[in-house]
Amino acid sequence: MDFRLPLDVLEYKELVRAFAESQIRPSAEERDKEGDWSPDLWKKMGEIGLLGLPIPEEYGGSGASCLMTTVANEGFGEGSADGGLTLALGAHGIIGTIPIVICGSEEQKKRYLPKIATGEWISGMALTEPNSGSDAAGSMETRAVKRGDRYILNGTKMFITNGPVGDVFIVMAVTDKKKGAMGISAFIVEKTFKGFSTGKKLQKMGMKTSTTSELIFEDMEVPEENLIGKENSGFLRVGKANLEWERTVLIAGSLGFMKFALDGSIRYAKNRVQFGEPIIRFQAIQEKIALSRMKLDASRLLVYKSAIKKDKGESAPLESSIGKLYTTESAIQVMYDLGQVHGGYAFLHEYPIERLYRDARLSTLGAGTSEIMRSIIAANM
Numbered sequence: 001m002d003f004r005l006p007l008d009v010l011e012y013k014e015l016v017r018a019f020a021e022s023q024i025r026p027s028a029e030e031r032d033k034e035g036d037w038s039p040d041l042w043k044k045m046g047e048i049g050l051l052g053l054p055i056p057e058e059y060g061g062s063g064a065s066c067l068m069t070t071v072a073n074e075g076f077g078e079g080s081a082d083g084g085l086t087l088a089l090g091a092h093g094i095i096g097t098i099p100i101v102i103c104g105s106e107e108q109k110k111r112y113l114p115k116i117a118t119g120e121w122i123s124g125m126a127l128t129e130p131n132s133g134s135d136a137a138g139s140m141e142t143r144a145v146k147r148g149d150r151y152i153l154n155g156t157k158m159f160i161t162n163g164p165v166g167d168v169f170i171v172m173a174v175t176d177k178k179k180g181a182m183g184i185s186a187f188i189v190e191k192t193f194k195g196f197s198t199g200k201k202l203q204k205m206g207m208k209t210s211t212t213s214e215l216i217f218e219d220m221e222v223p224e225e226n227l228i229g230k231e232n233s234g235f236l237r238v239g240k241a242n243l244e245w246e247r248t249v250l251i252a253g254s255l256g257f258m259k260f261a262l263d264g265s266i267r268y269a270k271n272r273v274q275f276g277e278p279i280i281r282f283q284a285i286q287e288k289i290a291l292s293r294m295k296l297d298a299s300r301l302l303v304y305k306s307a308i309k310k311d312k313g314e315s316a317p318l319e320s321s322i323g324k325l326y327t328t329e330s331a332i333q334v335m336y337d338l339g340q341v342h343g344g345y346a347f348l349h350e351y352p353i354e355r356l357y358r359d360a361r362l363s364t365l366g367a368g369t370s371e372i373m374r375s376i377i378a379a380n381m
């Protein structure tokens with residue numbers, strides 16, 4: 001075993017980190033306060049190739065491996081300290097893209113991937129519904145009925161990242177109710193399709209620099225050529241492959257946020273003087289720093305392991321769920337502990353730890369809750 005990352009991966013991570021630090025971080029606090037989406041920063045992210053990393057080069061992307069994409073997300077998180085934009089990047093570049101990369105037809109790849117790779121079209125993925133979350137397959141209400149050369153979709157999707165700004169979405173809908181999870185299909189939906197609309201932008205506790213909304217389908221017409229893969233393969237084939245990428249690459253953002261918070265907290269603890277000495281001299285503070293570092297290092301190994309397995313073409317339900325569970329629960333604990341290091345200043349906007357603490361709260365909820373990760377892990381054993 002070699003625990004070192006390949007040199008090209010490390011170099012690319014540093015490039016992305018430095019880009020995010022110089023371009024994204026300076027305005028992160030202000031955009032978080034206002035809940036602003038920034039088309040300008042999105043354009044810059046597209047210009048350096050960040051928006052199409054795992055898309056093959058022939059369709060305008062970089063053809064990056066899962067490990068490279070994972071580490072780039074980590075670097076983006078560390079450099080930007082911007083949870084919302086990191087989430088928007090993951091919704092676009094991973095869950096809104098991987099289904100087309102892995103299961104899409106040649107025509108679908110040619111039509112969608114080049115525009116997604118540059119960011120000209122923003123993408124996302126719509127699985128969750130108002131009454132269907134963890135039990136995504138069992139309680140899905142959105143229906144797709146074949147009529148002639150098109151499918152007619154009716155239903156509402158909830159919590160969709162990039163909903164208000166997105167141009168194209170991977171949408172899951174029931175095509176055969178009797179078959180349960182084996183009766184769900186995945187479609188590529190454009191916002192211009194007749195019958196498509198979005199609900200209002202949802203107000204969130206964190207990840208405020210990303211946008212979230214409902215997607216509403218009223219007799220929405222989707223051409224049959226926009227079905228991904230075979231009918232009824234949406235959940236078990238398209239969805240599962242996508243979720244493993246999501247639970248690896250998107251989670252890597254949290255590694256970056258933990259690193260950023262740790263560096264800032266060490267600086268703070270060296271400068272903050274109480275009882276006549278820097279608080280970093282107190283064992284209680286050292287313990288929080290040491291345990292945060294331990295959690296970060298362990299999370300990294302788990303996430304990289306899952307990415308390396310994906311790059312070998314193997315499925316990684318166990319590894320991606322363990323990595324997701326450990327990393328996200330660690331991230332929440334780390335942000336809490338490092339917040340304690342900041343004392344009352346953790347409660348003010350003045351230091352980024354306040355924003356990072358709010359942003360981290362999503363991580364054990366989205367992409368499958370911690371409870372669901374535990375049950376997937378147990379089921380795989």
Ligand SMILES: Cc1cc2nc3c(=O)[nH]c(=O)nc-3n(C[C@H](O)[C@H](O)[C@H](O)COP(=O)(O)OP(=O)(O)OC[C@H]3O[C@@H](n4cnc5c(N)ncnc54)[C@H](O)[C@@H]3O)c2cc1C
Binds near residue numbers: 133159207365370372
């Ligand atoms: C900011 C944000 C962005 C999101 N982005 C997207 C997106 O882009 N696309 C998308 O499709 N979805 C998205 N989601 C949805 C997210 O994936 C769901 O919120 C998540 O899967 C949980 O579903 P739920 O909220 O309906 O909770 P529920 O499923 O109702 O769960 C409620 C509670 O019950 C527990 N629970 C449920 N079933 C079990 C069980 N079998 N065993 C033990 N405990 C159980 C859960 O763990 C949880 O604690 C987003 C959510 C948020 C908040």
